[in-house]
Amino acid sequence: MSEEADHDHRPLVLMHRLPSFALPFRDRLHSHFRVLDPHSSITAGETPQAFLSRHAASVQALITVCPSPVAADLLDLLPSLRVVVGSSAGVDHIDVAECHRRGIAVTNAGNAFSEDVADYAVALLLDVLRRVSAGNRFVRSGSWPQKGEYPLCSKLGGKRVGIVGMGSIGSEVAKRLAAFGCRVAYNSRNKKPSAPYPYYANVCDLAVNSDVLVVCCALTDKTHHIINKDVLTALGRDGIIINVGRGALVDEKELVQYLARGEIGGAGFDVFEKEPEVPKELFAMDNVVLSPHRAVLTPESFEAVFEVIMANLKAFFSNKPLLSPVKLE
Numbered sequence: 001m002s003e004e005a006d007h008d009h010r011p012l013v014l015m016h017r018l019p020s021f022a023l024p025f026r027d028r029l030h031s032h033f034r035v036l037d038p039h040s041s042i043t044a045g046e047t048p049q050a051f052l053s054r055h056a057a058s059v060q061a062l063i064t065v066c067p068s069p070v071a072a073d074l075l076d077l078l079p080s081l082r083v084v085v086g087s088s089a090g091v092d093h094i095d096v097a098e099c100h101r102r103g104i105a106v107t108n109a110g111n112a113f114s115e116d117v118a119d120y121a122v123a124l125l126l127d128v129l130r131r132v133s134a135g136n137r138f139v140r141s142g143s144w145p146q147k148g149e150y151p152l153c154s155k156l157g158g159k160r161v162g163i164v165g166m167g168s169i170g171s172e173v174a175k176r177l178a179a180f181g182c183r184v185a186y187n188s189r190n191k192k193p194s195a196p197y198p199y200y201a202n203v204c205d206l207a208v209n210s211d212v213l214v215v216c217c218a219l220t221d222k223t224h225h226i227i228n229k230d231v232l233t234a235l236g237r238d239g240i241i242i243n244v245g246r247g248a249l250v251d252e253k254e255l256v257q258y259l260a261r262g263e264i265g266g267a268g269f270d271v272f273e274k275e276p277e278v279p280k281e282l283f284a285m286d287n288v289v290l291s292p293h294r295a296v297l298t299p300e301s302f303e304a305v306f307e308v309i310m311a312n313l314k315a316f317f318s319n320k321p322l323l324s325p326v327k328l329e
């Protein structure tokens with residue numbers, strides 16, 4: 001770093017492995033913080049590890065992007081780190097317990113993505129039920145009208161939708177689907193006084209009473225494979241699974257087999273257990289809609305998340321309450 005930077009007392013913020021489309025935000029951070037960005041500051045031939053050890057000692061804040069892991073090995077390189085500012089809603093890539101053990105605060109994207117993710121969940125569900133993508137393929141392949149009648153699809157209104165995770169994304173999904181005339185119920189760690197829908201403490205009970213499950217809870221040790229064999233069996237052969245949370249919320253291997261055997265009616269995935277790997281069996285299934293983890297990605301969401309990042313950083317360095325702190329489970 002330059003001598004000038006040595007006399008600059010603004011906190012040093014490391015932007016860790018940010019995708020190139022997030023880089024314009026770097027310039028806007030400059031007004032309040034010194035910004036260390038390996039993308040543009042790394043010396044030719046230097047490894048990211050070597051770059052970090054050169055600058056790490058004074059880094060006080062880390063802006064991180066999912067799924068880049070933040071765990072003990074990275075934290076060991078950053079002895080002055082005081083806050084990890086997550087740019088995603090999910091923080092399963094951050095070892096929150098380890099951060100808290102070291103006295104490092106953690107924040108996430110708060111509600112910045114909730115509306116866009118909820119829109120996307122509805123889009124996937126509509127697509128699976130009404131076969132929009134499948135119809136698109138049918139027409140483009142020249143099958144219409146040569147290959148006979150296109151099969152009937154199914155109406156959204158009136159469906160019993162079980163929402164797994166009634167956080168800010170879940171409540172936006174509920175609001176939208178209630179407006180479509182769906183009967184919404186939910187499962188969450190706790191009953192939410194603010195959610196005017198039937199609550200099921202057990203996901204299997206929710207599945208038995210649902211035509212569709214929309215999965216949008218946080219991935220933790222407790223929710224890993226929350227959608228398992230028992231839940232799929234309870235949902236039944238006409239049931240539909242939409243996952244906009246994290247791949248590992250669903251036992252993907254089981255779900256693929258249930259779909260292959262016709263024991264689940266359809267699925268919409270924005271996330272996968274080992275993304276970007278997608279089980280090949282899904283490619284041939286017309287009752288499945290696949291998406292490359294894009295539910296959050298709109299310019300509007302990006303602007304909103306930048307505001308949240310900035311607000312968290314400013315609050316942290318002026319000893320004010322954080323906007324979206326992540327607490328230990």
Ligand SMILES: O=CC(=O)O
Binds near residue numbers: 087091
């Ligand atoms: O997947 C994206 C997020 O967690 O914000």
